[in-house]
Every structure is written in C-alpha cells, then in structure tokens.
Amino acid sequence: MRLSMPSLRESVLCAAGLLLWLVVTALFVGFRPEHVVLALLIFALFFFNVSTRRLVIALVPFFLFGISYDWMNILPNYKVNPVDVAGLYETEKSLFGIATAEGVLTPNEFFGLHHTAFVDFLAGIFYLCWVPLPVVFGLYLYFSRRTEWYLHFAIVFLLVNLLGFAIYYIHPAAPPWYVALHGFEAVEGTPGDVAGLGRFDDMTGLGIFNALYARNSNVFAAVPSLHSAYTFVAFIYALLSRAPKGWTITLGVVSAGIWFTAVYTSHHYIIDVLLGIGTALAGIALFEWVLMRLGPVARFVERYAGYVGIKA
Numbered sequence: 566m567r568l569s570m571p572s573l574r575e576s577v578l579c580a581a582g583l584l585l586w587l588v589v590t591a592l593f594v595g596f597r598p599e600h601v602v603l604a605l606l607i608f609a610l611f612f613f614n615v616s617t618r619r620l621v622i623a624l625v626p627f628f629l630f631g632i633s634y635d636w637m638n639i640l641p642n643y644k645v646n647p648v649d650v651a652g653l654y655e656t657e658k659s660l661f662g663i664a665t666a667e668g669v670l671t672p673n674e675f676f677g678l679h680h681t682a683f684v685d686f687l688a689g690i691f692y693l694c695w696v697p698l699p700v701v702f703g704l705y706l707y708f709s710r711r712t713e714w715y716l717h718f719a720i721v722f723l724l725v726n727l728l729g730f731a732i733y734y735i736h737p738a739a740p741p742w743y744v745a746l747h748g749f750e751a752v753e754g755t756p757g758d759v760a761g762l763g764r765f766d767d768m769t770g771l772g773i774f775n776a777l778y779a780r781n782s783n784v785f786a787a788v789p790s791l792h793s794a795y796t797f798v799a800f801i802y803a804l805l806s807r808a809p810k811g812w813t814i815t816l817g818v819v820s821a822g823i824w825f826t827a828v829y830t831s832h833h834y835i836i837d838v839l840l841g842i843g844t845a846l847a848g849i850a851l852f853e854w855v856l857m858r859l860g861p862v863a864r865f866v867e868r869y870a871g872y873v874g875i876k877a
Contacts, residue, residue, distance in 0.1 A: 571611065571618060581869040586632055593639045616875070623707055623873040625699060626719040628727050637730060641753070641783050642737040648751035648785045650739040657741075657834040660811030673741035673831040677705050677761070682768060688829055689765025691822035693773065695792045699799040700820055702812060706802075712874040714806040716866055717852070722798055725848035729791045732844070738788040740860070742833040761830030794848075796820040801849055824826050 571579070581605050590600055607628070610617040644813075654671065662669040670678075699722060706715035739751060742760035749834050757778035759766065800816035802808075827833035833841075856862045 575618075576612075579608070583608060589639075590632075590635065594635055595638075599696070602681050605808060618875045619866065619875070620707075623712075623715065623719070626716075626723040627703070633726065633730060637733070637783055637786075641785075642734045643732050643751060643753055643783070643785045646737055648737040648739055649788070650665040650744060650751050651749040653738050653788065653834060653836065654741070654744050654749070657836055661741065661835045665671055671741065672828050672835060676743075677745070677831060682764075684829065685761070685764040686768060687822065688826040689762060689769070689774070690767075691819060691826045692792070692830070694819050694821055695795050697795070698816070699795045702799045702803065702808075704789070705812065706806060707873075708791060708875065711806055712870045713866070714802065716870055716873075717857075718799065718802040718806075720866070721802070721848050721852045722795070724852055725798055726791060727795050728848055728851075729789050729794065729841070731814045732789055732840075733783065733786040736784075736788055738837075739785055740787040740837075741834055745831060753785050760832055762832070764830075780870050787833055787837050788840055789838040789844045790827050790841035792827055792833070792842070793820075793824050793838045794845035796823060797842060797845045798849065801845070817844050 572577075587596075587600060587604055590596060607621055611621045612618070631731070657671050657673075657820055660671055661672055663672060665674045665675065667678075702718055703715055703722070706718060707713075737751075740760075742758050743755065745760075746758060747832050749757065759774045759778045762774040762778075766772050797820045798817050800813065800820050803813045803816050824838050
C-alpha cells in the first residue's frame with residue numbers, strides 16, 4: 566500500500582474532531598478506557614497510509630452514531646418530556662393482548678411465562694447481531710468496491726438513528742421489563758436491565774448482555790425499537806445493491822429474529838418493533854427520494870464516494 570501523509574487541513578480536522586469528542590465526553594458523559602483506545606486507533610489508521618485513511622473517513626457515519634448515542638447521557642430524555650409507561654402498556658394489551666387463564670397478558674408477559682432454553686439461546690444470538698452484522702455488511706459493500714451503495718447505507722443508518730433519537734426525546738417511553746420490575750411510575754436514573762436476555766447470559770456464562778445493559782444510555786427509549794431497524798436497513802440495501810443472496814437471506818432472517826427477540830425478552834412491545842420498522846423505512850425514503858434529489862446532497866455523496874473509494 567502506498568504511503569502518503571494527509572494534508573495539513575486533513576490532519577487538523579482529524580485532530581480537532583477527536584479532541585472535541587474526547588473533551589465533551591470527558592466533561593459531560595464520563596471517560597472510559599475504550600474512548601482512549603478508539604481515539605488512538607482512529608488516529609493511527611488515519612495517518613498510517615492512504616487506504617486506512619479512506620477507511621476511517623468512510624466509517625465516519627458509524628462513528629457519529631456511536632458518539633450521538635453516548636452523548637444522549639448529557640441530557641436524558643426523561644428530563645425533556647414526561648415518560649409514557651402505563652399508556653403504552655395498555656395500548657399494547659388492547660391491540661395484541663393474549664387471553665389466558667390468568668387474564669389478558671401482553672405478548673411480553675406471555676413469553677415471560679412460556680420460554681424455552683433453545684429459544685433463549687437463539688434469541689441471544691439474534692440480538693448480538695443488532696449492530697455488528699450491519700457494520701460487517703457495510704464493510705462488505707465497501708471492500709467489494711460498491712462505494713456509493715456503501716455510503717447510501719451508512720448515511721441512512723446514521724439518519725435512522727437520528728430520527729429514532731429525536732423520537733426518544735419527543736416521546737420518552739418505558740420498555741416492558743420496566744413495568745414488570747417497577748410498575749407504572751417513571752423513576753429518573755433507573756439503571757438498565759438485561760430482562761429476558763439474562764437467560765442467555767446464565768446459559769453461556771458470558772455475561773455479554775449484563776455488561777451491555779449496565780451502560781444503557783437511557784432506559785426510557787423504547788419507542789421506536791432501533792434494534793428492529795438496524796439489520797432491516799441493511800436488508801433493504803442488500804436488495805437495492807443486489808448483494809449476493811447469502812447476505813439478503815441472512816439479513817432477512819436475522820431481522821425477523823431480532824423483531825421476535827425484542828418482544829420475547831421483554832425489551833420491546835410489538836408497537837415499538839413496528840415503529841422501529843417504520844422509522845427504518847422513513848429514513849430510507851427520506852434519503853433516497855428527498856435528500857438525494859437535492860443537488861448539494863447528491864454532489865456531497867458523489868465527492869464523498871470519490872474520496873473514500875478503493876483505488877486499483
């Protein structure tokens with residue numbers, strides 16, 4: 566690979582961006598060792614050579630997703646608007662309630678009483694794919710030189726997250742497990758909970774989900790279910806980009822598996838899942854049919870693709 570130092574402007578922008586991220590995070594969120602590790606990795610790849618620098622710039626939408634998620638800790642959504650706890654629960658029960666000998670149960674409550682070890686294991690595997698699989702799919706598009714399709718996917722992935730985060734602040738909502746553990750009163754600062762995914766941790770002894778949900782930015786962010794959106798966005802772009810059938814089938818199966826798991830493990834209501842799918846479709850439509858028809862946006866994406874594209 567050809568060695569080449571970035572321009573002064575590129576170097577300043579990289580250093581300034583990393584410094585801004587680290588300073589804001591340290592002051593308002595809390596510094597963790599992984600912040601330093603990631604910053605050093607990005608810095609090293611940016612200056613290593615042309616190819617790694619292009620990769621870093623190509624991954625910026627995913628970096629911005631992670632940063633924006635982390636920065637929601639700066640102003641929790643429950644400090645902006647009232648939290649919907651009982652209303653969402655009652656709506657779910659009225660629309661999707663299951664009649665049992667114990668009375669009408671939400672699907673989450675029903676699965677809480679009826680679950681199996683095999684499904685618990687599959688549920689954990691599906692949920693582990695929620696971000697890693699879309700990122701790997703994006704890297705596939707990038708390294709297979711489908712640069713413009715990669716950027717469309719990566720930018721829409723970020724856009725869907727921003728739409729979802731905005732809704733979190735407009736309509737804070739509690740997940741099903743919160744009702745099961747704490748009732749219908751919203752208590753500020755309630756820590757995240759692993760809910761039904763704890764069965765996977767107990768079965769495997771890995772403790773993955775306990776570690777993940779201990780750092781949950783905000784438990785009152787159930788609507789929409791962005792877990793339900795991520796692999797679905799990747800699935801749509803697998804279709805649009807005519808990716809190999811293996812990708813399309815895998816992303817389709819995993820998307821359906823995540824939708825089921827979200828409800829099965831009491832992390833989301835069916836309503837949340839449907840709104841997550843809707844948010845994904847809205848983000849795709851907004852970008853492809855509105856923003857890309859605007860000259861400045863189309864030219865930006867074209868220049869972006871030209872900058873980060875893999876050269877022969």
